[in-house]
Amino acid sequence: MLLYAGLVVFLLAAILLLSYLLGQHHHDRATNKPYEGGIEQTGSARLRFSAQFYLVAMLFVIFDVEAVFIILWALGFYELGWPGYIGVAIFIAQLVVVLIYEWGIGALDIGLNVKKIMKKYKQLTS
Amino acid sequence: MFSLETITNSIQQWLYSTFNPTMALILECAIVMLLVIGLFAVLGLVLVLMERKVAARMQIRLGPNRVGPRGMLQTAADTLKLMMKEGLTPDGADKFLFNLAPFIVMIAAMLIMAPIAFAKGFQIWDINIGVLYVSAVSSVSVIGILMAGWASNNKYSLLGAMRSGAQIVSYELSAGLSIISIVVLAGSLQVSDIIASQQTGWWLFRGHIPALIAFVIFIIAVTAETNRAPFDLAEAESELTAGFHTEYSGMRFALFFLAEYINIFIVCAIGATLFLGGWMPLHIGNWDDFNRIMDYIPSSLWFLGKTFCLIFLIMWFRWTFPRLRVDQLLSLEWKYLLPISMFNLLLITLIAIMGWHF
Amino acid sequence: MDISQVLFYALSAMALGSAIMVVISRNPVHSVLWLIITFFAISGHYILMNAQFLGIVNLIVYAGAIMVLFLFVIMLMNLNAETEPQKNKWLKLAGVVAGGCLLLVLVAALKQAEVKGKVAMLETGDIGLIRNLGKALFTDFVVPFEISSILFLSAMVGAVVIGKK
Numbered sequence: 269m270l271l272y273a274g275l276v277v278f279l280l281a282a283i284l285l286l287s288y289l290l291g292q293h294h295h296d297r298a299t300n301k302p303y304e305g306g307i308e309q310t311g312s313a314r315l316r317f318s319a320q321f322y323l324v325a326m327l328f329v330i331f332d333v334e335a336v337f338i339i340l341w342a343l344g345f346y347e348l349g350w351p352g353y354i355g356v357a358i359f360i361a362q363l364v365v366v367l368i369y370e371w372g373i374g375a376l377d378i379g380l381n382v383k384k385i386m387k388k389y390k391q392l393t394s
Numbered sequence: 395m396f397s398l399e400t401i402t403n404s405i406q407q408w409l410y411s412t413f414n415p416t417m418a419l420i421l422e423c424a425i426v427m428l429l430v431i432g433l434f435a436v437l438g439l440v441l442v443l444m445e446r447k448v449a450a451r452m453q454i455r456l457g458p459n460r461v462g463p464r465g466m467l468q469t470a471a472d473t474l475k476l477m478m479k480e481g482l483t484p485d486g487a488d489k490f491l492f493n494l495a496p497f498i499v500m501i502a503a504m505l506i507m508a509p510i511a512f513a514k515g516f517q518i519w520d521i522n523i524g525v526l527y528v529s530a531v532s533s534v535s536v537i538g539i540l541m542a543g544w545a546s547n548n549k550y551s552l553l554g555a556m557r558s559g560a561q562i563v564s565y566e567l568s569a570g571l572s573i574i575s576i577v578v579l580a581g582s583l584q585v586s587d588i589i590a591s592q593q594t595g596w597w598l599f600r601g602h603i604p605a606l607i608a609f610v611i612f613i614i615a616v617t618a619e620t621n622r623a624p625f626d627l628a629e630a631e632s633e634l635t636a637g638f639h640t641e642y643s644g645m646r647f648a649l650f651f652l653a654e655y656i657n658i659f660i661v662c663a664i665g666a667t668l669f670l671g672g673w674m675p676l677h678i679g680n681w682d683d684f685n686r687i688m689d690y691i692p693s694s695l696w697f698l699g700k701t702f703c704l705i706f707l708i709m710w711f712r713w714t715f716p717r718l719r720v721d722q723l724l725s726l727e728w729k730y731l732l733p734i735s736m737f738n739l740l741l742i743t744l745i746a747i748m749g750w751h752f
Numbered sequence: 753m754d755i756s757q758v759l760f761y762a763l764s765a766m767a768l769g770s771a772i773m774v775v776i777s778r779n780p781v782h783s784v785l786w787l788i789i790t791f792f793a794i795s796g797h798y799i800l801m802n803a804q805f806l807g808i809v810n811l812i813v814y815a816g817a818i819m820v821l822f823l824f825v826i827m828l829m830n831l832n833a834e835t836e837p838q839k840n841k842w843l844k845l846a847g848v849v850a851g852g853c854l855l856l857v858l859v860a861a862l863k864q865a866e867v868k869g870k871v872a873m874l875e876t877g878d879i880g881l882i883r884n885l886g887k888a889l890f891t892d893f894v895v896p897f898e899i900s901s902i903l904f905l906s907a908m909v910g911a912v913v914i915g916k917k
Contacts, residue, residue, distance in 0.1 A: 275427045276504050280497055280649065287477045287645035294480070319914070321560055322828055324724060325821040326911035328563040330904050331732070332817040335570050336809050337889070337897070338739070339526065342578045344886035345743055352890040353743060359901045360736050366905050370912055371729055491785070523804050523882075530808045533816025537788060540823050544781060556827065563820055583882075 334363060426518055430507060434656060439469040441655040444702075445709055452713040479644035484547055487641065491545035496642070496649040498538035503656040506531045509585045510663050513673050513694035517586065524585040525577060528664060529570055532619070535657070536562045539628075542650070543638040554637025557720055558628030562619050564727040569615035571735040572608040575742040576668040579605070589672035596671040604741040609669045611735050616661035617708055618723070620654065624715035625723060662704035666697065670704075673697040759800055767793035780826045784819055791815040805882045 341348065341356050405425070409418040443458065443466065450457025458465035483492055509524040511517040521527050536559055543555020577583055579601055580591040591597075597605050618625035621637075629637030639650045666672060673693035677685045718726070770789040777783050791814045798807030889897055 275431075276501055277497065279431060280500055283477075283649075284481075284493075284645055287479070288481060290478050292480045319828065321556055321824050322821075322914070323911055324560045324564060324728075325817075325824045327728065327908065328567065329813075329817045329821055330907055330911075331567050332570075332813055334901075334904060335567065335574070336813060337900075338571075339574055339577070339583075340882065340886035340889055342574050342743070343581075343583065344883045344890070345578065345747065346581070347883070347887060348890050349747070351894075353747060355890055355894050355898065356743075357740055358898060360740060362901045362905055363908075364733050364736055366908050367728070367733060370908065373912070488779075488781075491781070521804070523808055526805070526808045526812070530811040530816065533812055533820075536816070536820055537785075537823070540820070540827075541781075541785070544823075544827065552827070556824070559820060559824065563817070 331363070334359070430504070430518065433507075434504065434652070437659050438652045438655055439473070441659060441705070442469045442472070442651075444705070445655075448706065448709045449713060452710075473648065476648040477645055481644035481646055482641070484641045486547040488545040488547075491541050492641075493646070495538050495542035495545060496646045496653075498541065499535050499653045500649050500656075502531055502535040502538060503653040503660065506660050507656075510660065511585050511589060511667065511672055512697055513692070520584060520586050523583045525573055525583050525588070525664075525668075528660075529566065529573065532657075533563075533566060535653075539638050542642070546638075546641040548641050550634045550636070550640045551638050554628045554634045554640070557634075558621055558638060560720075561621070561625060561628060561723060564724060565615040565618040565625075565731075568611050568727060568731045568735045569619060571732075571739055572612040572615065573664075573668060575601075575604070575608045575735075575739050578739070578743050578746050585667060585672075589667060589674060592671035592674050593677075595677065596669065596674070598669040601742065602745060604738050604745060605669070607734070607738050608742065609665075611731055611738070612665055612669070613704070613707065614731065616665065617711060618727075620657045620661055620708075622658065622708055623712040624717050626712075626717060627720050627723060658705060658708060659701065662708065663697075663701045665704050666700035670700045671696075672700075756800060759796070763793045763796040763800070766790075767797070781823070784822045784826065787822075788815050788819050791819070805885065 337359070338356065341352055345352055406418075406422065409421055412418075413421065446468070447457045447465075449455075458468035461467045461471045483489060506528055508519040509517065509521055509527055511520075539562070540555050540559050543551040543553075543558075546552070576588065576597055579597055580588040582588060582591070592600075594600075598609055599605075601608070621628045628634075629639070634640070639647055642650060673696050675685075675688040675691060675693070675696050677688060767790050770786045770793065773786040774783045774790065777786060791810060795807040795810045795815070798804070798810060
């Protein structure tokens, strides 16, 4: 496996080197400018992001760990029988209930809150 | 009868009879590596051409038809062209990470190939936790994408990378849960065991409706995981130019592009292995004559046929559905697919415990 | 020296080297990437000790999930090498003292610990190992397992509180 990975790295490096040797090289004023629709870049490209990405990543971590537990059960569920099944059913049900709760309070509504914006808009226009 | 297993066995016997064991092992490794790398090159060329041809047919066009017979050498010409291009690195980019990212994405794609069974007895590494290995390695490619987007010092790239990161990690859960539901039915994580358990019929048919639901969820999830339309927000051309690989040019871009197609092949191969029986021929109950005719078709053809059917399905999606918005995409996963796939898993295990599957 | 020992030393060197790089690299994103390499080395150790399941889970959960979370958070907070605040000299000293104390405790604990004499082995592991793990989890430790789901529950609620402000 390590050999295989090593060979892959070597091959990719060879391809890139070949393309580096074959490709042209020039350095004009705008050659290495970051692309931003053909105009000058405004501000830094290191943007700040919505905290909702954090929420997605956090939920992913939680459900990933949960999936690992489920795999452990899935491999031995014949021997574990009904007690194991009930155990996992409770486990999954709890998480689904929280998921539904979060759906209810609107935590899963990712993106703009259109209702809030419309309310504000109506306040401003009236 | 033509069979890959006999060929590989005879090669192995010849190697061990002519060289001493260590030498033979090394030679075997070398042959396997060359085969895999050759396979990659061929797959990349075939899949890109297939994508363009399918797209053309769907839009009543001809597609590439100038280079070579029926345009078959078009992608080879494109690769040559990309090889001759200048590789640019934008100002302010993190040079090391910028150059490392295509490597990581590509290596991850190549490593996932290891446990896939291409034909009867034709598998690189039959690891005992095969399916888990696949999901572990595929989670590494997210890091490559995030690196590419962050290192490029470009707003489009960063936005594309964040979107694609959120999308891949979300849909990985549903894909994982539907894989687990087949693991439950087959009772093993090993790819060869999963295929062997489908001797009498494919899990898609034997597992009743829950298996069908798992299959549909799997297809949706892997379409999103490979950043394909209608989930191609990460590289939505009309808003983000090219997403996380906006700043990549020349061969480094080609590596991302190739990795994308290799990933499509891999997820379809896994789908074919889990739900459609891998290289197992189609058998129907007691129709002995029918089953015997099906057995005459080589196992490698069965595997490739099933895989390419799924690939065609995914390409078909691209020209059928309009692109989703990022909030629609995430709420589809978290509000619908995830709870459904969890309950579906419970249903499947119920079926397995009660022995209701055929 | 057989191959498993060679692998052990190579992986240990990789783990230690990249762990040091996590601490000394100035760019937080680089730190995270070095940490990922550390996790890979540790997974290699698990596989060397014939615990493939733990190794793969380590990759899935730590290198796959938690590192993506870290990257997201670093990008969210827009941490860069330039914006890193200059630390107070006293703070650095306090850090050294605290780290030294931890090292002392760890060394003492390791000296106390018995070496069970299990050398790394490179056999093809049995799937039965995972089966037994699952069995133990769902028979002997079923109550802690259910309680861990409460932990997940509170983590989810906490994440929502932070994410939604």
